[in-house]
Amino acid sequence: xxxxxxxxxxxxxxxxxxxxxxxxxDAYRQIKAIALAExxxxxxxxxxxxxxxxxxxxxxxxxxxxxxxxxxxEHLPVLAISGNHDxxxxxxxxxxxxxxxxxxxxxxxxxxxHPVTVGDTxxxxxxxxxxxxxxxxxxxxxxxxxxxxxVRLVTAMKAAFDPAKKHVLVAHFFAAGSQHSDSETxxxxxxxxxxxxxxxxxxxxVALGHxxxxxxxxxxxxxxxxxxxxxxxxxxxxxxxxxxxxxxxTTPVTVTFKPLTPLHDLVVLQDSFDHLMDPQQxxxxxxxxxxxxxxxxxxxxSNVMQRLKTRFPRIIELKRVNQLTVTPKVMTTxxxxxxxxxxxxxxxxxxxxxxLTAQQQAWAKTALQAxxxxxxx
Numbered sequence: 029x030x031x032x033x034x035x036x037x038x039x040x041x042x043x044x045x046x047x048x049x050x051x052x053x054d055a056y057r058q059i060k061a062i063a064l065a066e067x068x069x070x071x072x073x074x075x076x077x078x079x080x081x082x083x084x085x086x087x088x089x090x091x092x093x094x095x096x097x098x099x100x101x102e103h104l105p106v107l108a109i110s111g112n113h114d115x116x117x118x119x120x121x122x123x124x125x126x127x128x129x130x131x132x133x134x135x136x137x138x139x140x141x142h143p144v145t146v147g148d149t150x151x152x153x154x155x156x157x158x159x160x161x162x163x164x165x166x167x168x169x170x171x172x173x174x175x176x177x178x179v180r181l182v183t184a185m186k187a188a189f190d191p192a193k194k195h196v197l198v199a200h201f202f203a204a205g206s207q208h209s210d211s212e213t214x215x216x217x218x219x220x221x222x223x224x225x226x227x228x229x230x231x232x233x234v235a236l237g238h239x240x241x242x243x244x245x246x247x248x249x250x251x252x253x254x255x256x257x258x259x260x261x262x263x264x265x266x267x268x269x270x271x272x273x274x275x276x277x278t279t280p281v282t283v284t285f286k287p288l289t290p291l292h293d294l295v296v297l298q299d300s301f302d303h304l305m306d307p308q309q310x311x312x313x314x315x316x317x318x319x320x321x322x323x324x325x326x327x328x329x330s331n332v333m334q335r336l337k338t339r340f341p342r343i344i345e346l347k348r349v350n351q352l353t354v355t356p357k358v359m360t361t362x363x364x365x366x367x368x369x370x371x372x373x374x375x376x377x378x379x380x381x382x383x384l385t386a387q388q389q390a391w392a393k394t395a396l397q398a399x400x401x402x403x404x405x
Contacts, residue, residue, distance in 0.1 A: 029147035031107075032063045033272040035074035035200070035237030036256040038113065039094075040087025043294075043318060044344035048258060049090055054291040055257035056094045059271055062286050063104060066273055070146050071104050074237030074254065075111025075156055075200030077119065095131065105130035105146055109155040111200040111237055116155060137161045141184050149194045149276050152185045152231075156200040156238070174201065178227050186230055194232040194276040201238055203228070203245060225251055233274055233281045241267055242285065250280050259294040262320045262345055266296075292342075298322035298349060301329050305339060313340065320345040327382050368396055 037056075041048055063071055077091055099106045108131075110116040120135030132144045134153035143150035162177035163169065171177050189195055204224045225248055228234045234251040236244075241264070242255040252272050259267060270287040295313045301323055303309050313319055319340045323332070325348075337343055372392055373384050384392065 029069040029149055029277070030066065030273060030275045031070040031072055031146075031149075031196075032059070032066070032068045033072045033074065033235040033252065033254050033274055034059055034257065035235075035254045036076045036111070036240055037073065037091070038076055038079040038256060038258075038260065039091045040083045041079035041260060043260065046318065046342060046344070049086060051258055051291050053090060053094075055269075055288055058288045059257065060098060060102065062271060062273075063098075064102065066286075068273070069105065071098060071106050072151070072196075072198055072235050073106065073108040074198050074235050075109050076113045076237055077108065077111070078114050080113060081115035081118070099129055099131045105132070107132045107144060107146070107151050107153055107198060108134070109153050109198055109200055109237075110135040112156040114156075137165055137181070140181065141188065143185075143188055143195075145190075145193065147276075149196055149232075150188070150190055152188075152195070152197050154181065154197060154199040174223055175227070178223050182227055182230070189230075194281070195230070196233045196235060196274075196276075197228060197231045198235045199223075200236070203234075203236060203248075203251065232276060232279075233283070235272075235274070240264060242270065242272075243267075249283065252283060257288055258290065259318075262294070262296060265294050265320065292316045292318060294318040294320070294344075296320045296322065297340075298324065300324050301332065301336075304336060307339075315341055318342045318344050320347075322347055322349040324349050326350050369393060 037052065039049075039052055041052075078087060083091075095106065098104050110119045114135075116135035120133060123133040123135065126133055132151070132153065134140060135155050137155070137157045140152055140154035143152050145151070157177070159172055159174055159177045162180060163171040166180055168180070171180060185197070201223050204222045225245070228251060232250065236251065236253045239253045240256040240260060242253055244253040244255075245251050254272055255267065255269055256264075257269055257271075259265060259269065268287050269290070270285055273284045273286055275282040275284075292314070295311075295317050297304065297311055297313070297319060298321075299309075304321065319342060321336060321340070321343060323329075323346065329335075333343065333346055336346070369389070369392060373389070376382075376384050376388075
């Protein structure tokens with residue numbers, strides 16, 4: 029069979045205050061188009077359908093439309109699990125009757141031990157979990173880490189393997205050797221949630237969610253993070269987002285990446301303020317793209333964010349590339365007794381390595397006169 033592997037939709041997420049529902053709907057349409065064009069037999073969503081446990085009404089409506097469209101309108105089997113951003117209880121409401129339309133949504137660890145069979149493949153759907161859930165499931169007080177929990181879970185899953193079929197694990201966790209990006213919630217404490225990939229080698233394919241880069245497990249040809257459909261942080265600006273197509277007819281399974289094109293991209297620009305504001309300077313962005321700017325200037329710039337937004341309306345981050353290292357100057361008694369404007373000018377030059385402009389000197393003089401006038405009242 030052939031299935032599509034995606035994850036980390038994070039419906040309802042905002043990017044530095046900007047709503048992403050329009051971008052998420054566009055990404056979904058591309059995912060559906062790939063699924064139909066490739067004639068997949070099922071769609072796998074490996075957790076984090078929502079961005080938070082209590083999603084807003086708009087986010088609920090958007091995800092509901094996506095799932096109904098995919099499963100009821102296009103008649104595609106959907107296999108999904110809850111992630112660490114989802115509320116397992118809320119997301120799992122109604123899952124008992126969802127299966128009647130081949131929408132298999134699993135939100136408890138116990139359900140992962142009973143595979144869902146589609147075509148020639150058994151799917152073990154393991155939602156995000158904490159060790160105590162597995163400790164309670166097996167009534168074993170010795171289970172205290174994710175690794176110990178996975179040893180017990182994988183052993184139980186292997187006992188349910190049908191040797192005549194392929195076996196796929198769908199899970200949402202941090203597998204050993206992968207790398208985080210900034211937009212993931214870092215839930216590990218001392219490596220608590222890291223799962224050794226060696227524990228997973230008896231599966232023909234492992235469809236992972238939780239990390240937002242598809243490259244997170246490059247050394248594992250049959251264990252993949254799909255990555256998020258959108259760029260959710262500046263650290264992902266250079267990433268190519270997409271989904272995996274998995275064919276189980278071969279041994280090992282055949283895995284093919286299908287890219288998605290962002291409706292509005294996330295772009296990092298690094299240049300001087302004058303160049304950025306120069307209309308003759310062309311940059312690979314549109315008015316609707318999200319932009320992170322690294323300023324190369326070392327001088328202060330008044331109202332810098334507001335002025336940059338006149339050209340790049342969706343700035344999500346602004347930082348200085350060339351930070352100055354200042355060594356405090358030790359002043360003599362005579363130097364400290366100089367007039368305030370001279371002291372301020374010296375301090376400004378020490379900090380910025382630039383002299384005050386005539387305009388800045390005028391502002392400073394006006395401010396000093398106002399302060400002195402107020403002190404005499």
